[in-house]
Amino acid sequence: MQSIRVSSANIEFLECLSSNTRIKMIELLNDKEMNIGELAAVMGISSAIVTKHIQKLERAGIVSCESVTGKRGIQKVCKIELDAVTLEFKPGKPVPQNMYAASIPIGHFTAYDVKPTCGMCSELKVIGMNDDPRYFADPEHVQARHLWFGSGFIEYRLPNYLLGNQVLRELDITLEIASEAPGYNENWPSDITFMINGKKLGIWTSPGDFGSKPGMLTPAWHSGSKHGLLKKLSVTDTGTFMDGVRISGVTVDELGITFGKEVAFRIECEDTADNCGGVTLYGRGFGNYDQDIEVRMYY
Numbered sequence: 581m582q583s584i585r586v587s588s589a590n591i592e593f594l595e596c597l598s599s600n601t602r603i604k605m606i607e608l609l610n611d612k613e614m615n616i617g618e619l620a621a622v623m624g625i626s627s628a629i630v631t632k633h634i635q636k637l638e639r640a641g642i643v644s645c646e647s648v649t650g651k652r653g654i655q656k657v658c659k660i661e662l663d664a665v666t667l668e669f670k671p672g673k674p675v676p677q678n679m680y681a682a683s684i685p686i687g688h689f690t691a692y693d694v695k696p697t698c699g700m701c702s703e704l705k706v707i708g709m710n711d712d713p714r715y716f717a718d719p720e721h722v723q724a725r726h727l728w729f730g731s732g733f734i735e736y737r738l739p740n741y742l743l744g745n746q747v748l749r750e751l752d753i754t755l756e757i758a759s760e761a762p763g764y765n766e767n768w769p770s771d772i773t774f775m776i777n778g779k780k781l782g783i784w785t786s787p788g789d790f791g792s793k794p795g796m797l798t799p800a801w802h803s804g805s806k807h808g809l810l811k812k813l814s815v816t817d818t819g820t821f822m823d824g825v826r827i828s829g830v831t832v833d834e835l836g837i838t839f840g841k842e843v844a845f846r847i848e849c850e851d852t853a854d855n856c857g858g859v860t861l862y863g864r865g866f867g868n869y870d871q872d873i874e875v876r877m878y879y
Contacts, residue, residue, distance in 0.1 A: 764791025770857025
């Protein structure tokens with residue numbers, strides 16, 4: 581979830597929420613995409629006034645618009661772009677400046693136990709056969725840039741560069757992730773569990789498996805799921821957070837990450853979860869973000 585600090589630097593965003601007219605537009609666009617004329621008709625105001633308000637919402641990143649061809653020529657169709665935002669009235673403590681960073685390719689997992697639907701793709705092709713977990717043991721799996729499974733887990737070893745006199749203060753993991761549905765289904769919730777060294781950090785519920793629009797990086801030959809959501813998992817001295825929202829009280833001290841200790845990071849969708857909707861991961865060359873699993877260890 582994006583965080584916005586309440587300050588004069590973000591006044592353009594904050595002003596968007598100070599107008600009854602703009603709030604009403606947001607409510608209408610939450611129900612469905614609408615063009616300028618439709619908004620004007622429903623709200624009983626001129627198209628010119630609607631356009632001015634929409635432009636302000638666009639600049640703030642709350643709404644996006646696309647020009648499409650309609651029965652009466654080119655129309656500007658508007659939709660909500662921002663799902664949620666956290667307002668920071670009191671900024672949190674600064675993140676420690678000393679850091680080790682690593683990028684973990686999607687295919688460099690070290691353990692797995694997955695069930696169909698499942699599969700992997702390299703930059704150029706499907707690896708092995710879809711829906712056959714045996715191919716997750718194929719040596720070619722290290723080339724995977726995109727993988728998915730209906731339930732089970734995938735586990736990675738994170739490099740630990742801490743020295744004997746260094747204490748881990750915060751662990752951040754950023755990745756593009758979604759649910760896994762047969763084909764795709766954008767209303768397919770999945771309760772995804774994250775673990776470090778066997779310690780359950782918390783559960784994040786993915787809203788769906790996204791495929792109605794092409795991923796900016798996903799190859800045209802790949803069918804089904806197209807992109808995920810970029811999520812940031814943070815373990816600090818005050819708890820564990822997903823995009824700034826607290827998901828558990830597990831602190832960084834409880835992870836046991838010290839000099840010479842392995843760091844096992846597991847992503848799991850349990851068979852017994854209320855929403856057993858699987859996991860899809862996107863690495864470089866797939867989805868909307870050209871990155872792998874990005875790890876930051878602050879000390």
